[in-house]
Amino acid sequence: MTHETNNHYAIETRGVNLYYGNFRAVKDVDLQIVPQKITAIIGPSGCGKSTVLRSFNRMNDFVPSFRMEGEILFHGQNIYAEDVDPVMVRQRIGMVFQKPNPFPKSIYENVAWGARINGYKGNLDELVEQTLRDAALWDEVKDNLKKSGLSLSGGQQQRLCIARALAVKPEIILMDEPCSALDPIATLKIEELMRELSRQYTIIIVTHNMQQAARASDYTAFFTMDDDRAGLMVEYGETHQIFTNPRDQRTEDYITGRFG
Amino acid sequence: MNNIFTSPRSILAARHARGKFWRGVFFSSTLIGLIALAALILTILNRAAGLVVITDAVDRNSLAGRPLTELTRPELVTILQDHLTRTRLRTLERNNGPLDSLDEETLINLVMEQVVKPTIRKSYTLAETLFQRAAIEQEIAAMRAETPNLQVEFRSWLNPGFLTRSMSATPELAGVRTAVLGSLWIIAITILVAFPIGVGAAIYLEEYASENRVNRIIQTNIDNLAGVPSIVYGILGLAIFVRTLSHLTSGAVFGIQGSNGRTILSAGLTMALLILPILIINAQEAIRAVPASLRQASYGLGATRWQTIWHHVLPNALPGILTGTILAISRALGETAPLILVGASSLINKDPTGVFSFFTALPIQIYNWTARPQPEFRNIAAAAILVLLVVLLSLNSVAIVLRNRLSKRGT
Structure with missing residues (x-):
């Protein structure tokens, strides 16, 4: 099934409401993700950022009480349509x-x-080398490919996880606070890597770290909670604009540290 | 210099004292456990070796004037022919084959069993042997005054002969070979049946079954079944495997005649039922302990549920599953009650040859021997307990080695 939709968006959500049982966790999200850019989702704890991110590749399916309304379109196709296999998503x-x-x-x-x-079907050795190079990890591990992935440092492990994701050749990479367990230097490396990867991939990152969003992303979506604790998107635009000239008072309060 | 950490001294002391008290409590719990275990092992060892006083019906050295082991085969045959009636000889030949064709060891055994007929007049425990030697010597001297041809020897009841002989009504000729083989056969069937079913059920319940009423009921039932007394499983095994399915368990379906359902197969299946809940619960526990992050990583790469289970969940849960299996095997190996119900017989001296054989098992043999009046049977029961423990430990160590090898892989 195809929609009349603007296919130059990597992901487009239409009237998305996400529920855990009877609790509405996120309401009325209309978001268009620009391809081959880095989009950051920021907002206070519990505003549903991760829930939104995980609904983009149906990882929420594993939560038995999860339910969603609306459409999430990928190449014009609703990924929650009946005939879509989440494995392929x-x-x-x-x-x-x-x-x-x-x-x-x-x-x-x-x-x-x-x-x-x-x-x-291709040559796995070549694929492994290429993806590890893409993930800026090859030089550090090329002599130890047989060693356990768990023997690496935290930052290296995270880059290995990125390489692992790249090896499947996705179009979009979702990152759920990928640096929250890393030190500043490892964080910086990941951010540089994200910049590099955004030439080929669309990256959507959820982060608690506003400096990270400001530094590393092209677009920023700000989420907050309503009075009924449902998350909602307040403002979405180019990162520069969001951080220097927010249109909404709530965004300004959050990024200036008056709330959150 | 003033200690800045002094403030309410007495309160602090009380807090520390409380900690010490509980430490003491926990230490004594451990100690009590250790003492109990040591007492258990010492009691068994105490019974498993010691001095014995033997009298022969016919003095073994007077038969040919030399020790039996130095005699040639024809000489041994002659002894048998001289001392036994013709009918008795015919029975022997029917059971063992012509006397001329038997090897020396068998002939010596036959001479001992049929002619010498040693009886144990008195046996002493290991503790008595070691610490009351003088009193024993006196007692023996008194006995010697009555019966001159007394043999006194130190005997470990657990000896190679004990392991290789089969059941006998005389304690010094009885062995555990048949029982060990029976136990191993039963355990083999039990593992072959229970392991795949148990792990399969655990995978289904953990990975596939959704949260609903029916599955909750199933789960509760499994949890409760783990606590059902083993005799109940025996009754179940008797009803289902021995009686209802006797065509299958007796091997009649496969053309084996003259047997009934009281076979190794029935016993193994009953034991499998018995340990199934334990296995399932342990496997579920192990599967649940596989970190969610690992599953998510797998699903995030576009793996299907089965690929995730096969490549990540199972390999990581396997060490835990094997630990549960070890516990379950130990339980099955030591169970007695259900085996009695499904027809273990302690009077069998024919080795099991397959799953349709009649059987006896180690715990059955031990139970039977401890119930006999002659004190020597308690000695061989102690020896059989040692055998059981060794069999148990070796089965477990196989599982432990397997587990360690598996958990080392990949980390």
Whole structure:
């Protein structure tokens, strides 16, 4: 099924409401993600940022009480449509998590596994090398590909997780506070990497760190909570504009530190 | 210099004292456990070795004037022919084959069993042997005055002969071979049946079953079944495997005649039922302990549910599953009650040859021996307990080695 939609958005949400049981966690989100840019989602704790991010590749499906209304379009196709297999959605829209979570396998296997289960037919060795290079990790691990992914430092583990996501060849990479467990230097490396990756990939990042959003993103969406504790999107625009000239009072209060 | 940490001294002391008190309590709990274990092992060891006083019906050295082990095979055959009736000889030949064809060891055993017929006049425990030697010597001297041909020897009841002989009505000729083989056969069936079913059920309940009323009821039932007394499983096994499915368990379906359902297969299946809830619960626990982050990582890469389970959940849960299996096997190996119900017989001296054989098992043998009046049976029961413990430990160590190898992989 196709929609009359502007296909130059990487993801477009229309009237999205997300529920956990009877609790409405996020309401009425209309968001257009620009391809090959970095979009940051910021906002206070509990405003539903992560819930929104996880609904982009149907990771919320594993929460039994989760329910969603509205449409989330990817290439004009609603990813929540009946005939869409969430497995395929997650292959096209990859994810990096808050805490680095490499598999307890070798570095090589960490990267190769995703490609292999998705039926990759090419040369795995080349793919592993290329993705590790893309994730700016190759030089650090090339002599130790057989070592466990868990033997790396936190920052390296997170870059390994990014490499692992890249190996599946997604179009969009969702990052759920990817630097919250890392030190500033490792954080900076990830941010540089994100900048590099945004030439090929669309990146959506949820972050608590406003400086990070200001530094690293092209677009910023600010979410907050309503009186009924439902998250909602207050303002969305170019990062520069959001941080220097917010249109909404609530955004200004948040980024200037008066709230949050 | 003034100590800045002095303030309400007495209160602090009381807080520390409370901590010390509880430390003491926990330490004594551990100590009581250790003492109980040590007492258990010492009691068994105490019974498993010691001095014995033996009288022969026919003095073994007077048979040919030399020790039996130095005799040739024809000489041994002659002894048998001289001392036994013709009918008795015929029975022997029917059971063992022609006397001329038997090897030396078998012949010596036959001579001992049929001609010498040693009886134990008196046996002493290990503690008595070690610490009351003088009193024992006196007692033996008194006995010697009555019966001159007395043999006194130090005997470990757990000896190679004990392991290789089968059941016998005389304690010094009885062994555990049949029982050990029976136990191993039963455990093999139990593991083969219970492990796949248990792990399968655990995977279903943890990974596939949704939160609903039916599944909650199933879960509650499994939890409760783990606590059902084993005798109940015995009754169940008797009703289902021995009686209802006797065609299958007796092997009649496969053309084996003259058997009934009281076979190793029935016993193994009953034991499998018995340990299934334990296995399922432990496997569920192990599967639940696999971090959610690992599953998410897998799903996030576009893995299907099965790929996630097979490549990540199971390998990471396997060490835990094996730990549960170890516990379950230990339980099954030591169970007695259900085996009695499904027809273990302690009077079997024919080795099991397959799953349709009749059987006896170690705990059955131990139970039977401890119930006999002659004190020597308690000695061999202690030896059999040691055998059971060794079998148990070796099965467990296999599982532990397997587990360690698996959990080392990938970390």
